[in-house]
Amino acid sequence: MIFKCEGGVNAPLGFSAMGVFVGIKKTKKDMAMIMSQVPCIAAGTYTTNQVKAAPVLWDQKITEESGVAQAIVCNSGIANACTGEVGMQYCKEMAQVTADTFGINPDHVLVASTGVIGEQLPMDKISQGIQMLGLTMDQSADGAHLAAEAIMTTDTKAKEVSFEFRVAGQNCHIGGMCKGSGMIHPNMCTMLSFITTDVKISKELLQEALKEDIKDTYNMVSVDGDTSTNDSVLLLANGLADNKEITEKDEDYATFVEALHAVNEQLAKEMAADGEGATSLFEVKVVNADKKESAIEFAKTVVGSSLVKAAICGRDANWGRIMGALGRCSAKFNPEQVDITFASNKGNIQVVEGGMSTGYDEEKATDILTSDEVTCKIDMHMGDAEATAWGCDLTHEYVSINADYRS
Amino acid sequence: MIFKCEGGVNAPLGFSAMGVFVGIKKTKKDMAMIMSQVPCIAAGTYTTNQVKAAPVLWDQKITEESGVAQAIVCNSGIANACTGEVGMQYCKEMAQVTADTFGINPDHVLVASTGVIGEQLPMDKISQGIQMLGLTMDQSADGAHLAAEAIMTTDTKAKEVSFEFRVAGQNCHIGGMCKGSGMIHPNMCTMLSFITTDVKISKELLQEALKEDIKDTYNMVSVDGDTSTNDSVLLLANGLADNKEITEKDEDYATFVEALHAVNEQLAKEMAADGEGATSLFEVKVVNADKKESAIEFAKTVVGSSLVKAAICGRDANWGRIMGALGRCSAKFNPEQVDITFASNKGNIQVVEGGMSTGYDEEKATDILTSDEVTCKIDMHMGDAEATAWGCDLTHEYVSINADYRS
Numbered sequence: 001m002i003f004k005c006e007g008g009v010n011a012p013l014g015f016s017a018m019g020v021f022v023g024i025k026k027t028k029k030d031m032a033m034i035m036s037q038v039p040c041i042a043a044g045t046y047t048t049n050q051v052k053a054a055p056v057l058w059d060q061k062i063t064e065e066s067g068v069a070q071a072i073v074c075n076s077g078i079a080n081a082c083t084g085e086v087g088m089q090y091c092k093e094m095a096q097v098t099a100d101t102f103g104i105n106p107d108h109v110l111v112a113s114t115g116v117i118g119e120q121l122p123m124d125k126i127s128q129g130i131q132m133l134g135l136t137m138d139q140s141a142d143g144a145h146l147a148a149e150a151i152m153t154t155d156t157k158a159k160e161v162s163f164e165f166r167v168a169g170q171n172c173h174i175g176g177m178c179k180g181s182g183m184i185h186p187n188m189c190t191m192l193s194f195i196t197t198d199v200k201i202s203k204e205l206l207q208e209a210l211k212e213d214i215k216d217t218y219n220m221v222s223v224d225g226d227t228s229t230n231d232s233v234l235l236l237a238n239g240l241a242d243n244k245e246i247t248e249k250d251e252d253y254a255t256f257v258e259a260l261h262a263v264n265e266q267l268a269k270e271m272a273a274d275g276e277g278a279t280s281l282f283e284v285k286v287v288n289a290d291k292k293e294s295a296i297e298f299a300k301t302v303v304g305s306s307l308v309k310a311a312i313c314g315r316d317a318n319w320g321r322i323m324g325a326l327g328r329c330s331a332k333f334n335p336e337q338v339d340i341t342f343a344s345n346k347g348n349i350q351v352v353e354g355g356m357s358t359g360y361d362e363e364k365a366t367d368i369l370t371s372d373e374v375t376c377k378i379d380m381h382m383g384d385a386e387a388t389a390w391g392c393d394l395t396h397e398y399v400s401i402n403a404d405y406r407s
Numbered sequence: 408m409i410f411k412c413e414g415g416v417n418a419p420l421g422f423s424a425m426g427v428f429v430g431i432k433k434t435k436k437d438m439a440m441i442m443s444q445v446p447c448i449a450a451g452t453y454t455t456n457q458v459k460a461a462p463v464l465w466d467q468k469i470t471e472e473s474g475v476a477q478a479i480v481c482n483s484g485i486a487n488a489c490t491g492e493v494g495m496q497y498c499k500e501m502a503q504v505t506a507d508t509f510g511i512n513p514d515h516v517l518v519a520s521t522g523v524i525g526e527q528l529p530m531d532k533i534s535q536g537i538q539m540l541g542l543t544m545d546q547s548a549d550g551a552h553l554a555a556e557a558i559m560t561t562d563t564k565a566k567e568v569s570f571e572f573r574v575a576g577q578n579c580h581i582g583g584m585c586k587g588s589g590m591i592h593p594n595m596c597t598m599l600s601f602i603t604t605d606v607k608i609s610k611e612l613l614q615e616a617l618k619e620d621i622k623d624t625y626n627m628v629s630v631d632g633d634t635s636t637n638d639s640v641l642l643l644a645n646g647l648a649d650n651k652e653i654t655e656k657d658e659d660y661a662t663f664v665e666a667l668h669a670v671n672e673q674l675a676k677e678m679a680a681d682g683e684g685a686t687s688l689f690e691v692k693v694v695n696a697d698k699k700e701s702a703i704e705f706a707k708t709v710v711g712s713s714l715v716k717a718a719i720c721g722r723d724a725n726w727g728r729i730m731g732a733l734g735r736c737s738a739k740f741n742p743e744q745v746d747i748t749f750a751s752n753k754g755n756i757q758v759v760e761g762g763m764s765t766g767y768d769e770e771k772a773t774d775i776l777t778s779d780e781v782t783c784k785i786d787m788h789m790g791d792a793e794a795t796a797w798g799c800d801l802t803h804e805y806v807s808i809n810a811d812y813r814s
Contacts, residue, residue, distance in 0.1 A: 048735070049731060049734035049735050050733070050734040050735070050736070050739065050740065050742065051730045051731060051733065051734030051742045051762075052734075079727070081727065081730075082727060082730055082742070082759075082762055082763055082764070083763065084743070084761075084762070084763050116725075116727065117725075117726075117727020117728070117730060117731065118726065118727045118730075118759075118763065118764045119764070228731060229727075229730070229731055229734060306713065310806055313806060318523075318524075319524075319525060320486070320488065320489060320523060320524020320525045320636075321524070323458045323488075323489050323524060323525075323636070324456060324458060324488075324524065324635060324636055326457070326458065327456035327457040327458030327459075327636060328455070328456050328457070329457070332457065333457065335457065335458045335489070336491070352489075352525075354491075355458075355489055355491070356489055356490065356491050356525065357489070357525045357526070394806055395806055396803040396806050396807070399717055399720060399801055399802055399803050399806060400803070
């Protein structure tokens with residue numbers, strides 16, 4: 001059993017956070033810190049893009065080698081990607097200034113950046129920001145919320161969530177924040193997600209739980225098909241809940257995984273719903289596929305199709321585009337077996353049966369699609385595998401944001 | 408040597424064409440016919456989408472079995488895709504009515520449809536249209552142009568071109584028309600292209616020439632990443648130029664391939680430039696890749712990236728997005744070796760050297776990008792393979808067109 005609770009990344013014991021404005025962006029908060037009282041076991045998963053930003057390389061080394069970290073320091077506005085040796089040096093400096101300011105080990109500082117590619121970080125402002133953070137860190141929900149705001153780029157709202165769960169009689173907590181919006185696509189893409197927990201768990205299981213769960217959550221989100229140089233999911237577990245340590249895949253592990261999944265799924269859906277310019281969350285649920293990989297490919301291809309996304313924006317049940325998107329998958333299927341149903345809080349309507357129109361009522365379909373959360377269920381009638389992907393509609397606003405991002 | 412000439416699909420001897428309005432669309436011409444005086448050798452290449460429209464199945468059978476055709480009848484407005492047995496029956500009827508009207512063999516009639524998926528064709532209007540076409544067919548450039556207009560959907564202009572070339576002392580001609588616009592992507596996608604020639608050539612060489620050339624032309628075009636159920640390139644050769652038949656890969660074959668390529672490349676570029684809502688043709692030229700397949704993947708991924716396309720719309724030299732798009736390719740490369748240069752009729756500017764900014768002048772870059780034809784040259788410094796892909800910018804207009812396509 002897991003329960004929603006307050007506090008975001010500060011919900012777990014022993015964490016504090018804060019977000020401040022230091023002038024990397026023009027007016028909005030642009031630096032965030034998450035800090036644990038004690039060193040944590042750290043797990044991370046990163047972009048699959050071949051062009052990896054400096055902070056990704058820095059964090060990868062820490063989570064893959066020692067697997068121990070105590071802080072995450074993050075700036076928004078500049079991505080520190082395509083910045084060469086200087087960019088790597090700046091990661092080191094960010095970690096060192098954080099270590100000096102908070103009295104911790106520089107090798108325990110994870111760094112993250114998001115924003116424009118190709119520019120160097122203004123290190124004077126970054127250092128100043130870390131010192132400001134040193135004076136203002138906060139253990140309350142407010143601190144967590146300010147940090148969640150400071151990592152935003154084109155996001156329209158801060159995204160955070162936290163849960164309480166019980167392991168061997170002890171109350172434990174898990175909290176997370178993320179930023180997403182543009183450039184979000186399968187395989188971890190400009191998305192930053194920072195998760196904290198006070199559960200006591202072995203390093204191997206923490207990493208495995210994270211690695212498995214992102215496949216069904218963040219990697220099933222697509223906003224524009226592009227992937228980023230900076231995507232990272234960082235997970236810190238400080239063990240302060242003092243539960244009996246989770247060391248095997250027992251019931252306690254299952255409970256932790258359930259809580260971790262709840263955090264990741266909610267953040268993933270919020271990210272999709274807040275895709276650049278989006279007016280609705282678009283969920284594609286593929287059922288009865290022949291195997292899991294096919295179900296994933298079908299769901300992600302449909303949710304990522306520009307034509308389908310534009311139709312959702314227009315509240316047009318243009319199912320032909322969904323058939324077209326399915327058809328360009330490498331996974332095989334029989335078009336004449338496909339059923340498609342649209343659903344929202346306004347009801348549901350089957351538009352395709354056996355690959356052809358059901359002769360549904362277009363007005364009713366448009367009414368159902370006029371909602372801020374639309375689900376498209378696709379039944380392949382081939383087996384029992386399923387997958388769900390999340391995206392959003394493609395709007396004029398998306399183009400405006402991305403035509404002028406740097407100006 | 409090849410020379411541009413007038414006449415479009417009517418430039419070759421013995422062809423006539425026409426386009427008429429029969430009421431499938433609301434106000435614009437919606438039926439076209441191309442007819443040869445004599446049966447032709449016919450070649451075709453078709454969509455790779457698993458969901459294939461009825462006309463694709465019909466034509467595939469003809470070009471793959473007899474390889475002989477005399478006419479192409481096409482309607483716009485409704486795609487005759489996802490229409491089951493009834494859709495196949497309607498192809499047969501379209502061919503039969505054409506055969507009856509023009510006194511030819513129904514097995515020699517290729518059919519094509521483009522438009523909304525999932526609706527059945529209004530066969531009474533189609534039959535009426537074919538009879539109108541029977542009364543109005545025209546051998547002049549005007550007839551070809553009216554036919555080119557009648558196959559348009561969201562295209563803003565008719566696309567046609569023709570060339571004259573010499574084979575063994577005889578003047579020969581080749582002409583083509585196409586429609587494209589939305590849903591255009593690698594692997595032949597709602598694109599219809601009809602090519603006519605009076606050259607005398609063997610069936611095998613005609614098919615091979617077409618199959619090879621589409622790889623470097625239509626398949627290198629991407630408008631929105633979606634592929635269609637209906638894409639077809641149909642090529643009719645009636646042999647009326649009476650040249651010595653081309654039966655081997657000699658100099659004459661090379662001349663024919665050059666002319667065919669000129670037709671296909673121009674139509675492909677015009678299709679890209681006329682992508683839905685596009686304000687500029689966007690050409691991505693990858694050079695010095697390690698192998699051809701890598702060069703193709705790099706070029707197509709960059710030209711198809713929503714983020715890159717939106718930046719081009721905003722005249723923003725946001726090269727970080729190009730690096731990001733390259734990075735998500737499966738083909739490997741070293742980001743620190745990449746050079747990127749933008750060019751247009753206003754000049755050129757190198758923005759990236761060795762994976763990092765050259766410190767270029769942003770204003771000058773914006774000026775160069777403010778053109779209706781922009782080229783991005785990407786030097787991978789790995790080998791000597793190259794590939795060029797064509798696309799367009801992503802604009803508000805694209806969203807408007809596709810949000811409301813069916814209304």
